[in-house]
Amino acid sequence: MSEPSAAGPGTGGRSSAPSVGRPVSGVRLLGIAATLAGRACPLVLGVHTVLALAVGLVPVIAAWLTKCLLDGLVNGASRRDLLVLAAGLAAIGLLGRLAPHASRYCKAEMNRRVGLLAQRRLFDAVNAYTGLRRFEDPRFLDELRLARQGGGSNPGQAVDGILGILRSATTVGGFLVALWLLSPWAGAFIVMTSAPALVAEIGLSRRRARTIWRVGPAERRELFYGSLLSSVQAAKEVRLFGIGDFLRDRMIAERSTVNVASRAVDWRELWVQTALGALAALATAGGLLWAVGAAATGMLTVGDVTVFAAAVAAVQSSLATIAADVARTHHALVLLRHYVAVVDAGPDLPRSASPRPTAALRRGIELRDVWFRYAPDHPWTLRGVDLFIPHGTSLAVVGRNGAGKSTLVKLLCRFYAPQRGRILWDGVDIADMCPEELRHRIGAVFQDFMSYDLTVTENIALGDLSALGDPERVRAAALRAGVHDTVCGLPRGYDTLLSRSFFLESDKKDPETGIVLSGGQAQRLALARAFLRDGRDLLILDEPSAGLDAEAEHEIHTAIRTHRVGRTSVLISHRLGAVREADLIVVLSEGRVREQGTHDGLMAAGGEYRRLFSLQAAGYRGHRSDEQPVPGGTS
Numbered sequence: 001m002s003e004p005s006a007a008g009p010g011t012g013g014r015s016s017a018p019s020v021g022r023p024v025s026g027v028r029l030l031g032i033a034a035t036l037a038g039r040a041c042p043l044v045l046g047v048h049t050v051l052a053l054a055v056g057l058v059p060v061i062a063a064w065l066t067k068c069l070l071d072g073l074v075n076g077a078s079r080r081d082l083l084v085l086a087a088g089l090a091a092i093g094l095l096g097r098l099a100p101h102a103s104r105y106c107k108a109e110m111n112r113r114v115g116l117l118a119q120r121r122l123f124d125a126v127n128a129y130t131g132l133r134r135f136e137d138p139r140f141l142d143e144l145r146l147a148r149q150g151g152g153s154n155p156g157q158a159v160d161g162i163l164g165i166l167r168s169a170t171t172v173g174g175f176l177v178a179l180w181l182l183s184p185w186a187g188a189f190i191v192m193t194s195a196p197a198l199v200a201e202i203g204l205s206r207r208r209a210r211t212i213w214r215v216g217p218a219e220r221r222e223l224f225y226g227s228l229l230s231s232v233q234a235a236k237e238v239r240l241f242g243i244g245d246f247l248r249d250r251m252i253a254e255r256s257t258v259n260v261a262s263r264a265v266d267w268r269e270l271w272v273q274t275a276l277g278a279l280a281a282l283a284t285a286g287g288l289l290w291a292v293g294a295a296a297t298g299m300l301t302v303g304d305v306t307v308f309a310a311a312v313a314a315v316q317s318s319l320a321t322i323a324a325d326v327a328r329t330h331h332a333l334v335l336l337r338h339y340v341a342v343v344d345a346g347p348d349l350p351r352s353a354s355p356r357p358t359a360a361l362r363r364g365i366e367l368r369d370v371w372f373r374y375a376p377d378h379p380w381t382l383r384g385v386d387l388f389i390p391h392g393t394s395l396a397v398v399g400r401n402g403a404g405k406s407t408l409v410k411l412l413c414r415f416y417a418p419q420r421g422r423i424l425w426d427g428v429d430i431a432d433m434c435p436e437e438l439r440h441r442i443g444a445v446f447q448d449f450m451s452y453d454l455t456v457t458e459n460i461a462l463g464d465l466s467a468l469g470d471p472e473r474v475r476a477a478a479l480r481a482g483v484h485d486t487v488c489g490l491p492r493g494y495d496t497l498l499s500r501s502f503f504l505e506s507d508k509k510d511p512e513t514g515i516v517l518s519g520g521q522a523q524r525l526a527l528a529r530a531f532l533r534d535g536r537d538l539l540i541l542d543e544p545s546a547g548l549d550a551e552a553e554h555e556i557h558t559a560i561r562t563h564r565v566g567r568t569s570v571l572i573s574h575r576l577g578a579v580r581e582a583d584l585i586v587v588l589s590e591g592r593v594r595e596q597g598t599h600d601g602l603m604a605a606g607g608e609y610r611r612l613f614s615l616q617a618a619g620y621r622g623h624r625s626d627e628q629p630v631p632g633g634t635s
C-alpha cells in the first residue's frame with residue numbers, strides 16, 4: 001500500500017491534534033460558577049446572599065440613625081424617639097458584629113462544597129477521555145494543571161467575589177442616596193474620584209492572569225527538575241553522574257524566569273495602587289473641608305456632617321473593595337476558563353453515536369492496512385500493517401527497539417485511532433464500538449506497568465474491581481504470577497501497603513506501615529493484575545518479564561503459556577526463547593510486518609527472525625552467531 005499523503009483520508013481526521021475547548025465569555029463563566037454553587041449548596045448560597053446584602057446595608061443604616069440621633073439631641077427630640085433611635089443603633093451594631101462571622105462561615109462552606117463538586121466534574125471529564133493523546137499534549141497538560149490548581153476553589157471564589165461586589169455596591173448605593181439627599185454634587189465628586197480604581201484594578205488582574213498562563217511552561221519545567229532532585233527513582237543516577245548541581249541550576253533558572261515575570265506585575269501593581277491611594281486621600285480631604293465649611297454656613301446640620309464623613313470613608317473603601325473584588329472575580333474567572341476548557345473539551349477520540357456491541361471474540365482480530373503516526377509532523381510508526389490474529393491463538397510480536405510493537409497493542413486497545421486502515425473485531429471496526437466495552441474484554445500488562453501506592457490486595461484487584469471483596473480470587477492470581485510467597489512474607493500479607501509515602505512521623509521506623517517491592521516483584525504483581533482478568537477475550541503482554549531473573553522469567557513464561565492456552569493473546573518480548581511456542585510470530589520492522597510464521601517456519605526461512613534468534617542463542621552459549629548457526633527450529 002502507498003503511504004497516505006496527509007493526516008487523514010478516511011478515518012484520518014480522527015486522530016488529529018486535540019482541540020481543548022472554545023473561547024468562553026466572562027458572562028458564561030460566571031453562569032457556570034453560579035450554577036455550580038447553586039447545585040452544590042443552594043441553601044448556603046441563599047443565606048450567604050442575604051447576609052451580603054445585610055452586611056452591605058449596616059454602615060448606611062448606622063450612619064443615618066446616628067445622624068437622626070445627633071440631630072434629635074441638638075433639636076431636643078422626645079426621650080422616647082431618642083430611645084428608639086438608640087435601640088435601633090444598638091440592634092444594627094449587633095447585626096454588624098455578628099453577620100460578618102456568619103458570612104465568613106458561609107463563604108468557607110460554599111468553597112468546600114463547590115470545590116468538591118468542581119473537582120468531581122473535572123475528573124469525570126478527564127476519565128471520559130478515552131485516548132492518550134491529550135495526556136501527551138503540553139498545552140493540554142498546562143490547562144489541566146491550572147484547572148486542577150483552581151478547579152477546587154475558583155468557582156467558589158468567583159461567586160464569593162460577586163457577593164462581595166454586591167455587598168460593597170449595597171453600601172455604596174445606600175451612601176450615594178444619603179449623599180444625594182445632602183448634596184448631589186458631593187456624591188458625584190466622590191464617585192468620580194474613586195472610579196479609576198475600578199478600571200485600574202481590572203487591568204492589573206488581566207495582566208496577572210496572562211502572566212500566570214505565560215509562565216506555565218517554566219513552572220512545569222521547574223517542577224520537573226525539582227521532582228528529579230527529590231525522587232527516589234532518579235536519586236541513583238543523579239548521585240552517580242553527579243548531576244545534582246546541574247539540575248538545581250536549571251531549576252533555579254526556571255524559577256528566576258517566573259520571578260522576573262511576576263516581579264514586573266507586582267511592580268506595576270505597586271505604583272498603580274500607590275497613585276490611586278494618593279488620589280483617594282486627596283478626595284477625602286477635599287470633601288471633608290467642603291462639608292465643614294457648609295456646616296459653618298448652616299447649609300448642613302451636625303448630623304449631616306456625620307453622615308457625610310461616614311459616607312466619604314465608606315464609599316471610598318467600598319469602591320476600593322469593589323475594585324479588589326472585581327479583580328479577584330476576574331482572576332478566578334480567568335483561571336476557571338482552564339477548568340471549563342478541560343471539562344468542555346469533549347471526547348478526544350471520535351465515538352460512534354450508535355456503538356455496535358462488543359461481543360465475545362469468535363473468529364479473530366484483523367488489522368487491515370493500518371497506518372499510524374503520533375502527530376502529523378512525526379514519521380509513520382506503523383506503515384500499512386496487515387495482520388490476522390485468529391481467536392484462541394497466541395501471537396508473538398518481535399522486532400528491534402522502536403519497530404512499533406507497543407504502538408500496535410495500544411491501537412488494539414484503541415488508545416489511539418489509526419490515520420488509515422481499520423482494526424476489526426470479528427469483522428466489526430473497533431472504532432464503531434464503545435471503547436469501555438472493548439477494554440472490558442481485554443487484559444493487559446504494559447511495558448511501563450503501574451505500581452500503585454496501595455495495599456497488595458488493591459494492587460491486584462485493580463485489574464477487576466469486583467475482586468476487591470474476594471480474597472480467594474486475588475490469591476489465585478498472585479499464585480499464578482508467582483508472587484504469593486513473597487506477599488505472605490510481608491508484614492501484613494495482602495494488606496501490606498506498597499508505599500512508604502503515607503506514614504506519620506511516629507511510624508517512620510515501623511515496616512508495617514508500608515514497604516517497597518523490588519522491580520521484578522512489582523512486575524509480578526502487575527502480571528497478577530492481568531491474570532485476574534481471567535476469561536477476557538484478549539490478553540496483551542508487553543514485555544511481561546523484562547525485570548525478572550532467569551528462573552522467575554522461566555516460571556512466569558510457563559504460567560503465561562498455561563494461561564494463554566486456548567485464549568487469544570498478544571505477547572511482545574525481546575527474549576526470543578519466550579516466544580518460540582507462540583502459534584504465530586510476527587517480525588515488525590520500521591512499522592511493517594517483515595515476516596510471519598511459526599518458530600520453525602521462520603527459522604527455516606532464514607530471515608530476520610532467524611538472525612535475531614541465532615544472535616541471542618549464540619550469546620547464551622558464549623560463541624559468535626556466525627560461527628555456529630542454530631539449527632532451524634530445534635534450538
Ligand SMILES: Nc1ncnc2c1ncn2[C@@H]1O[C@H](COP(=O)(O)OP(=O)(O)OP(=O)(O)O)[C@@H](O)[C@H]1O
Nearest residue numbers: 136374381399400401402403404405406407408447
Ligand atoms: N507517545 C508517543 N509520542 C510520540 N512518539 C512515540 C510515542 N510512543 C512511541 N513513539 C515513537 O514510536 C516509535 C515506535 O515506538 P514503540 O514504543 O511502539 O516501539 P517498540 O517496538 O515497542 O520499541 P521497544 O522495543 O523499544 O519497546 C518510536 O520511534 C517512538 O519514538
